[in-house]
Amino acid sequence: MPDRLIFTPQASELVRRLAESHGPLIFHLSGGCCEGSAPMCFRQADFRPGSRDVLIGEVEGFPFYVGREQFDYWASSELTIDVTTGGGDSFSLGRVVMRDAAA
Secondary structure, three states: OOOOEEEOHHHHHHHHHHHHHHOOEEEEEOOOOOOOOOOEEEEHHHOOOOOOOEEEEEEOOEEEEEOHHHHHHHOOOOEEEOOOOOOOOOOOHHHHHHHHHHO
16 A cells, blocks of 8 residues: 655645644645645644544644545545645635745
8 A cells, every 4th residue: 555645845844834833733635615625734723633534644743634535535545745836715724824925
């Protein structure tokens, strides 16, 4: 089975910056509305994983969860998380930092 979760160096650097600014983080990939299957980054104090969420790994020591339905779909896949500019609106902390960097 492949590694399930790979963060590029740029994504790992962004996670470190977010943690410095916001404290402990948590990641979640729900596959739901809004950003679809885009992973979201939250302060741990602001998000609680549900009973059906599956922990698939960590990035920079912070947990990364996937909704059960997404886990069933991605179970044999390798997820590569990278940083991009642009894209839709998001509730994710990373999106806030990317907007600030572009200003």
